[in-house]
Amino acid sequence: MKLVTRFAFFGLFGVFAQGHLELSEAQDLWRSQMMKVEEAIDEFNLPKIEPNQNAQRQIGTTFFDINFVDTPTDGLNVHSLRPQDVDVVAAMGDSITAAFGAESESLAGIAVEYRSMCFSVGGNATLEESITLPNILKKFNPRLVGYSYENGPKIDTYPFGFNVAVGGARARNMFGQAGTLIDRLENDDRSKFESDWKVTTLFIGGNDLCAIGRDPEGTTPEVYVAEIKRALDLLHERVPRMLVQIVDILEIYLLPDVSDGFGATPQCKEAQNNFCGYVVSTASDQKEQERLIAINKEYQVQLQALIDSGRYDTRDDFTVVIQPFLRDSVLPYTDDGQVDATYFAPDCFHFSDIGHAMSAVNLWNNMLEHVGEKSTVWEITDLKVPTSDHPFIFTSKNSLPPTPFPPPENNPDPNDSGTEAWLICVIVVLAACVVIEGVVLFVVRKRRRKDSAIH
Numbered sequence: 001m002k003l004v005t006r007f008a009f010f011g012l013f014g015v016f017a018q019g020h021l022e023l024s025e026a027q028d029l030w031r032s033q034m035m036k037v038e039e040a041i042d043e044f045n046l047p048k049i050e051p052n053q054n055a056q057r058q059i060g061t062t063f064f065d066i067n068f069v070d071t072p073t074d075g076l077n078v079h080s081l082r083p084q085d086v087d088v089v090a091a092m093g094d095s096i097t098a099a100f101g102a103e104s105e106s107l108a109g110i111a112v113e114y115r116s117m118c119f120s121v122g123g124n125a126t127l128e129e130s131i132t133l134p135n136i137l138k139k140f141n142p143r144l145v146g147y148s149y150e151n152g153p154k155i156d157t158y159p160f161g162f163n164v165a166v167g168g169a170r171a172r173n174m175f176g177q178a179g180t181l182i183d184r185l186e187n188d189d190r191s192k193f194e195s196d197w198k199v200t201t202l203f204i205g206g207n208d209l210c211a212i213g214r215d216p217e218g219t220t221p222e223v224y225v226a227e228i229k230r231a232l233d234l235l236h237e238r239v240p241r242m243l244v245q246i247v248d249i250l251e252i253y254l255l256p257d258v259s260d261g262f263g264a265t266p267q268c269k270e271a272q273n274n275f276c277g278y279v280v281s282t283a284s285d286q287k288e289q290e291r292l293i294a295i296n297k298e299y300q301v302q303l304q305a306l307i308d309s310g311r312y313d314t315r316d317d318f319t320v321v322i323q324p325f326l327r328d329s330v331l332p333y334t335d336d337g338q339v340d341a342t343y344f345a346p347d348c349f350h351f352s353d354i355g356h357a358m359s360a361v362n363l364w365n366n367m368l369e370h371v372g373e374k375s376t377v378w379e380i381t382d383l384k385v386p387t388s389d390h391p392f393i394f395t396s397k398n399s400l401p402p403t404p405f406p407p408p409e410n411n412p413d414p415n416d417s418g419t420e421a422w423l424i425c426v427i428v429v430l431a432a433c434v435v436i437e438g439v440v441l442f443v444v445r446k447r448r449r450k451d452s453a454i455h
Helices: 002-043 109-110 133-135 169-185 206-210 220-239 252-259 264-286 285-308 353-367 416-455
Strands: 090-092 200-202 243-246 318-323
Touching: 002 264, 090 133, 109 264, 109 353, 109 416, 133 200, 133 353, 169 220, 200 220, 206 220, 206 252, 206 264, 206 285, 220 285, 243 264, 243 353, 252 285, 252 416, 264 285
Parallel strands: 090 200, 200 243, 243 318
Antiparallel strands: none
């Protein structure tokens, strides 16, 4: 027993050591990008401090009328998990999940982490003031925990909850983030590790696609999926009662169109080139853009194949579902046909508070749609409401159609008219055979008599 415990300790220590190395790498990339943002601020003579950093714009909704009775369920498992059963929310990812710049009005605000506004794990205020997944879930379970409810520059502060996303992160950083999340879930007094039902949202891949030009071998679809698989394997092995939902990576080749859209600025284009120069460059190189689109699509296809394999459906308290609302990305447009850049932060790369709100709506709706029938378009739409027939979050197993009953065997009744008709047919056929045989015998005998008379 001591030997097993020692191995478990050193195994977990190895996860944290590797996670720390990967975290440092992602943070180094982010610092480098922030330095370039500062250079752009100087070049365009922009404010160096974000005005009203703590002010919150209201991007909420009152159009969400739910009316349900919170009745307990027997034998609850991950495939019968309802919104009111979710106790904890968590998130893994990059600077979009860290919500950098979500409410900023200038490039200086890109460095601020508006985690309370993140579509998947932000929980500041109420749904009427801010549309996020936790604020929707709080309508069903006011005791929900784990969401971020303040903004700031550091990841380890208590108000950030179980949002372990790091700016600059790539798929290879997800294993380390999984280790960090497990540690928090086990040791934070807000979480009952063994008994709480947890929903974790993972959104990663933008920085991988942006790195294709400088790291082609480390950004292949095979590497991307293998790294996510390592993280999912760790969560599957270590965490009870968890539903992991992976948000499909968006079609990133559309990004350069944002910098020419309504609300974009000259410094926006400069900042976008800083964060994702490779993708920006493909806008003027059709062959390279086609390569980017193909790799982007393979990220989606191969990740879907991993989840469809059933690798994470070996227990009734854990599963993984892909939420594909960004799969067939369509940029938002204004009424006069311009790309609406207000859905993006001032760098034309990260989501703004409006973009986070629309993502939260589409994520929630995906959760209430059958696997195989989920919306794949990021769009302005209404929030769906669970029904009494389908009150749960859809997974691969509860999305399957019910097994049809076998058709009843056709056992004929010996007393019915069909049997009687069959007997009549047999009798008629036999009678006809007798008549024919009689005619034949008559003809033969007559011919013999005629032959005898001749002789």
